[in-house]
Amino acid sequence: MKADDLRAGVRGLDTTGPVNDRASLRRTNLGLVLRLLRDAGPRPRTRLAEETGLAKASITSLVGELVERGLVREGETERLGSVGRPSRTVEIDGRTICGIGLEVNVDYLRLIALDLRGTTLADWRRPLDTRASGPDAVLDHIAGAIRETRKTLWDTGVHTVGVTVAAPGVIAMGTGVVSYAPNIDWRDVAVTEGLRTRLGPGAPPIRLENDAKLGAVAEYLVTAAAVDIHDLIYVTGETGVGGGIISDGRLLRGSAGFAGEIGHMPLDPTGQPCSCGRRGCWETMVGLAALLRLAAPADDPVHDPTIDLEQRLAQVRHRADAGDPATRAALAQIADALALGLALLVDVLNPRAIVLGGYFAHLADHLVDRVRSELAARVMAPDAGRCEVIPSKLGFSAAAHGGAQVALDRVYQDPSGVTADKG
């Protein structure tokens, strides 16, 4: 955990406004204390005062307000050193507060709700033919899912403070509009506006973000930051191939929010046709369609869209485990093509780690070793620029997970917006 990130809050996803009056200073300090507890763990007030540079009296008042709002609680007594008064530790509570992440994918919706401690309160996936349904019907489904989840949680005393929708497309920063998403055939779909209209007044704040960017945030928070990795590229293999870049502990968004579009890198001018209208994009080499095409003939059940994707991937994995030559050859070809594009990204960005998500994570046992050795051979910097290749632990849930965390981030930015009465 870096002090700069602590002050910056959500590590590039958002920014706090200027501190220009007493009330906003108070909000800033409430957020500072809450983020310190999130990132550095439970600690006594005296230590909070030392680490934030705030006066002890201020810490007492701030902690009091956070307790009142149900965000922290005072825990066990800890004696500092061998002398002095024992001091009670303060820790994140937030069991009554949740954020929702909702991922729209090509063939499913996935919803995850997390409370402020990171505990999963809801997690489900529902099949949905997103492309065939069209944006309006999909927004109806999403609005229904939000309404229903919010109600269920409310009935157990939990207040939803925000929702982040993850979509597999190009999204201009802060617009709430999917500009272009070839794999679900969306163009200029106003997602947040559509949901606000459907949900009416009183709905929680809704944000829209690219799925792979949210996946990168989740991987960073769940896995990488804990082992002091602050530069990573998250690469997710699904129908499309998406990317999210964490650079020096911050999500790299670029000047207008479009950074991370890695699926259409033109790596073979004579390659397969792509959904974007061109040929030889990286996605045509390593996307889900490429895996299935290489691994099995067209009449094989792994191509059957009516069978759940995870089941089909389990079948591919089973065949590879059993040594099936065609499946193994397909995975070797995928690993080589994966390393080709990853080496390019490592040359450009020199990350400390690449996290492989989506189907790459499901088949990691059969991909990672070969990707590592090919990467070492291809990257210009010595030792692949010291970059590790790590399979995601979150798999297909990363985008929804990151979405829930971003929704909760509101609380860390402005704890004063949360009321303890679930209101």
Add this chain to the structure above:
Amino acid sequence: MKADDLRAGVRGLDTTGPVNDRASLRRTNLGLVLRLLRDAGPRPRTRLAEETGLAKASITSLVGELVERGLVREGETERLGSVGRPSRTVEIDGRTICGIGLEVNVDYLRLIALDLRGTTLADWRRPLDTRASGPDAVLDHIAGAIRETRKTLWDTGVHTVGVTVAAPGVIAMGTGVVSYAPNIDWRDVAVTEGLRTRLGPGAPPIRLENDAKLGAVAEYLVTAAAVDIHDLIYVTGETGVGGGIISDGRLLRGSAGFAGEIGHMPLDPTGQPCSCGRRGCWETMVGLAALLRLAAPADDPVHDPTIDLEQRLAQVRHRADAGDPATRAALAQIADALALGLALLVDVLNPRAIVLGGYFAHLADHLVDRVRSELAARVMAPDAGRCEVIPSKLGFSAAAHGGAQVALDRVYQDPSGVTADKG
């Protein structure tokens, strides 16, 4: 200018240590005042106090020390508003202080010395067959150039506070070693150690950095920051193709300093052989050799290495201006291949601008329009992610220019290290 950058100093090139005692706090504050004057221009003490949050008495003492060290001077009197005491403005002086940037290229050495106000005190280029000479002879040349320039400047009352050597290769952060530079055939060359040995005790601090990274810093400071562009990619066309990335006002170095290696992006598996041993790297499509190969037959004088490169490029330009079909076709092909790789980088990084350096800048009139339209057609985000394509104003001098600025940055980090007696 962003307040965060101001505090971070050299925008990603360096970091200041923790403030853990009174002396280091003083150094930090001296640097803060000096950087504010650099980035925001001359201003009265009262405004310095407001903008830094430091007490007026502290500002008086800090400005006093900076004047004593020859870094700032008190200028014209400015009346704030219609009432109140008139206040003298404080501005950067630093005429007696310089930084040196020295670029090692495939066929020349280039040296630029800048004083603290950015005035050029020395600027020359000398032909050198770097590859044939070998590292030892090249280090001899560099050491000679540093010794000579330093002596000449000293004789006019100017003190050299640092030297940055720019090299066209892969350099691990902070090592002073060129790991790998295929175009000059260097492997594991310990540049800073070799120069320190040659220059002996009393030599100014010497740093080593990748040439394109330094070019990016120069372009950012000279051109982009002034028009509020804080995300850019600098792409330089020489024998190799190098890149430097500025993201949110900071040089993106990656986890070990290797970021920005864009010349070997594998864009065509059946393409031309590359100096790195593979085929179809971007460099083989848009590097200097590709331009000359496409533009003229092998016996044409533009291929003659004994003629100065800028003269040969002037010849190519002259032919294109005159409408020579072969030259125009070559430049169109270069523009298309340039856009192919740039579109990839724009998809990944979504910069606000691409700055074209090296020979691309020399031939910009014949490249930029076509690059812009191809980019608009290729980039996944709408309107090419709002990315502008800008020819460098610094051309082949960008790396040395950036090197001199990085050398001067020492002063901005720790003004207390500078003595007014040139010593």
